[in-house]
Amino acid sequence: MKYFLCACLAFTALLVTANASNQSTVPIAKPKIVGGELANQGDWPWMAALVSTYSEVSTSLQVAGTGYDSSPFSNSPADQASATMVDCGIGDSQCSAASNKICLIARGDVDFSVKVDNCQAGGGIGAIIFNNTAGAINGTLGDNFSGSIPVIAISQDDGATLLNLLGSIASLNVTAQQKIVQSSSCGASFIGEKWLLTAAHCVEDANINLLKVNVGEYDLSNGAENAKAIKRIYIHPEYNKGSAFNNDIALIELIEAIDNPAVTLVDLDSSRQLALDNAAVTVIGWGNQTAYGPNDELPANDQPDKLRQVELNLLSNEQCKDKLAQAYTDLEGINYLPDQVGITDSMICANHVGGGKGSCQGDSGGPLLVNTNQGWQQIGIVSYGIGCANAEFPGVYARVGQFTDWINNISKGIAIEPTYDFAITPQHTAQTTQLTVSNNSELTANLTFTLVIDKIGSTGFSLTPNSCNTLVAKQKCTITLAFDAKTLGQHKMRIIINSNDDNIPTSQSFISAQAIAANNVINTQLSSGSTELLWFSGGDKPWLLDNSEAAISSGEISDNQQSSVMLTFTGAGSLSFYWSVSSEENTEDPSSPYDALYLIIDGEKVDFISGEVPYAKVTIPNLAEGKHQITWLYLKDGATSNGEDKAYLKEVVFTPETAPADTSATSPPPVQTASKSSGGSVTYLLLLLTLLPFKRRRS
Template sequence: MKYLLFAVLIISTLLSSANAANHSPLLISKPKIVGGEVANKDSWPWMSALVFTFSDTDSDLNVAGTQYQSEPFSYSPAGQASANMVDCGLGDKVCTLATNKICLIARGDIDFSDKAMNCQAAGGIGAIIYNNVSGVINGTLGEDFSGNIPVIAISQNDGIILLNNLDNIATISLTIKQQLAQNASCGASFIGDKWLLTAAHCVEDANIEFLKVNIGEFDLSDGANNAKAIKQIYLHPEYDEGSAFNNDIALIELVESIDNASVKLLDNSSSTQLAMAKSPATVIGWGNVNAYGPNDEQPDNSQPNQLRQVELYLLSNDECKNKLAQAHGELNNTTFTPDQVGITDSMICAEFFGDVQKGSCQGDSGGPLVVNTNQGWQQIGIVSYGVGCANAAFPDVYARVGHFTEWINNITQGIAIEASYDFAITPQDRSQITLLTVTNNSEFTANLRFELFSDNFDTHGFSLNTDDCTLLTAKHSCQIQVNFDAKLVGKQKVRIDITTVAADIPTSQSYISAQAVAANSDIESQLSNGSADFRWYSGGDQPWQLDNTEPAIISGIIGEDQQSAVLLTFSGAGSLSFDWSVFSEENPDAADEPFGVLSLIIDEQQINFITGEVAYTKVTIDDLAEGKHQITWLYQKDGGTREGQDKASLKNVIFTPLITPPAGEPISAPSEQITNKSSGGASYFILCLLVMLTLKRRQV
């Protein structure tokens, strides 16, 4: 769920922030199909699904003849185990009574993999991990899991039942299917050659090593072997989730061209005429089929395997604004003007008539809204967002395809560059470098020129090296080097413009952002613990501050959609330990969309985050290699969150250098290692392989 403010409507962060209590005025969700029907299998040959493919696993749990709902942990070994159960608590230590038994373990602030290994180390032959909130856990043991016992997940309620039935025989079974399976996250449409259209919010954090595209898909229960690899994703350079998903469009480039039917795109003028006439339009997707209102609890996942479609009616933007203003006013018992609801020229709206609830819903995002014209079916929109699902008062909102014709052509037929790049938060007086890929998708060799621009004509420490890209032949790529020298504290943003000697070759732009933070001697004195090598920096919207009650620091007082960062730099191999805590509003409905979050970033890689109310917890990061390191603790708040203390804390930061033992003596193993698979109800895991998506077969 997304909530919008009056002025700044939704923020886009690494973790896709959301908020639920002390509600900001406008409630938004990313959509799905409601009230429709199964599509004709051959009607939409260009309809595509964004998928992850994987070896599917079936799990089964039977206790004393009673079957319980269970889910497999990804990377759990296959196998079967049958024995009495033993209560192993949180699984935070070796479960001494587990020999030849099945461990029953509660979810908590310990990695799932550690829980399983503590069971196995005691002689356990299988593990059942039960949730500490409603629903069944959807988790991972991590691709480096070295255990060999089957591990499954069950709900909190079932876990309580089993705690009272420990003497009964439990049978766990995990079976890996031979057939490749797929998990659909969003829809897309094939527009020809090697190009597809989808919503920017579907792919803004996607890892193209694992995300694939299934073109002409109909039934998600088969066909995973047909999924195609992605070469590049181009988000619109002015995509802004903070403005109600404005410019919510992205192009996907496949590794190879595909000989497949494509959908035609409708121009902007025709889109406006059809909207004014309230013309019928059809939306297609694999999204949820259950309707709910803006104040209703989101129902359980109901995404179908087979493609569905539903007919709606277009609205002009003025009609859409007026409808939404009235609906939000009644919902919030206040007055909204049409200009406050966030509808822009890059959007188009559609609604249903009559008593039967119809619309798009979670899972349909990125899919097409099409109209039947005298040229056949043409795409007029891309599923973007909505309020609830199929609610008569709130029209669905789509990206208006005709508004982006020039941008689409610039990328697919001209000089394409990665739309944006955000440098990691940088200590003042240090520098960073990145390489951006430039591709010539035209039929001609291009002489290229690159220039930097900013709103105040000051490039603020940015510079370019474009020597390898001055002459670029057709259908080839090159790379330019972007440099950021962090001299000026604060946030900086520049635009890279590309021009060609031949004016008939279209070009695109890229936006580069960076943020420099200042050295902080107060934090250095408070937390360096005698280490002369520690250098501390802090900044963001507000720097971290000293906690005067103990030798600790706390995040700056920040508002909605803001962040507070503290950085530590040092050199050497060894381990780093610290205690961290957070008191923020957590999202009870979506673990991967926290409202207020404290993130740990090590050498530009996000490792973990905590959210909700988490008391001081010790973390040890082992095996830091020789060289320079930058550790960042980043506290972020979403739009509209006002519950809780809204602060993060840090103390006891200690670096232990690696001491090389004399020849012949082994190096002792570290006692604890943080991973990205935390199992806590407040400390949620991040699936690096799937970025923002999990390995659930069907997803809300």
């Protein structure tokens, strides 16, 4: 079943350039308010928007005296340049004709930042990048961009026009304005002190340095200066366990408590009765406003600035399952049973008889509300839907009453990061990490920590409580968690925290790790038996030789499985390789792939390819001195397979740096890559975001 989230983008610090029986292929939409009305300012004071704030940027372009529409790249220097315009192709190498010129560059094949670097390396003083598809480019040069020349984007049509004007004078300008503006991605609800509720899928890859919360927001066109900084995000540890978007809830902790009205939550028993009564509910948000069906193309974005609301009616889970089973059966001609549609006890459904009203893209994470004898209370969180405001497909919400204990354990008790996943680890290698423990209660707690194995055969974990055995109210500490990869395979365990006082609730943390084996066959094939460039492989199936291409290919994995291969080495320099994939592609949203090959540099996921992508070369320049782990991970979701369902890798070359290395770098370098899903860092303007994969079914 192809699920598209009912909300908007998840924030991430990473820069990405771009058939099971009885499984549906219906797209699940990202929610918005459809068929509703403008909310009254002040009616919902605890409504919040997840936002990115930034300085407004303006651009201009004139060529041969004619003006052209342009748009900025985030992280472009604010400057102006005027000079003769030259063609620099796709910018995949230093532009030798660029000295004291303006570079005209086509989008495609390599990261935007690499294109600009190659322009400046050739002496260029400004860059114009034109699209290779219809529409505008909303792009970023990345946090690590160090170039100093101004960069703007133009359309594909204007790019074709300018190719006929080479040699003309081009004048471009990038100006940063003083006004701070905001862009909203999801909704949230304020539940008191410094805590908010939202959907897990809104924040599962969030960078809290970029994401903020605007509590009590109404009009997104102003008020960006009121956005509050985030201290920590707690995603439910069993999010997606057992069903797509199951337990789709997260807590956001602000750096400081705020004095603002808070919404109260409907308890579990009341939510069940209200659903049986088909009670009237209201959902609010800044999502899109156009309804569409499961087989319709996604409409153009039409998210409003001002908050909107719409009235719906609850369904019992039995009614929701029956309705969805019939809708899937009618749509696909396959007999669906109610228990096959993925509705769990952690969900609650709502719709409008006859359709035309509901939530959609941009509304995710926002509250579903019911008017009780205690006033307005929150009964759900916008999670997902099939199409938008479709009569046959009810919208699905996280049932907040199911999570009362989890919310209280964290916000009023002993909180620990709900999950931690050690990076894929070579066998006989040890890793350690520090996990933060916070006492959010009003009492001093005496604590004990216990490791509980969740998977038979899991070994290698150890825990040191450090100074966390006694924790004063409103204070935090860190425990040390270690994983020694002696035993191959996947390992899972939990950290259980116990308090000496029953009045202090506690939470737990789910830990996972994976140890992969040395692979001498791959080492011989790709590194000529080098003792410095060492290869490891594992996952559900290891990578294998593909002698037809003098390459290696991913193992024969099935749904919800993975196959990984890793290269380890020490030293500064650059790494290059060719990669290819033949897999199921998400054609509606290529940035959120179904089955894909991922590139992970020193534990940070930085790129992927998906679909039918022939061999393309990738160069990772400027790797700093030290130990490096480069991992290629082929990951399948829980549904359809297309193509060969394999990933390929060949011609892996590490070139040591000859000059002394700059050891100050602490984050992965920009990646120069060619892939079907790239052609530049495609992101929403100035958010510095990208989508890591949201899977339709997750393991």
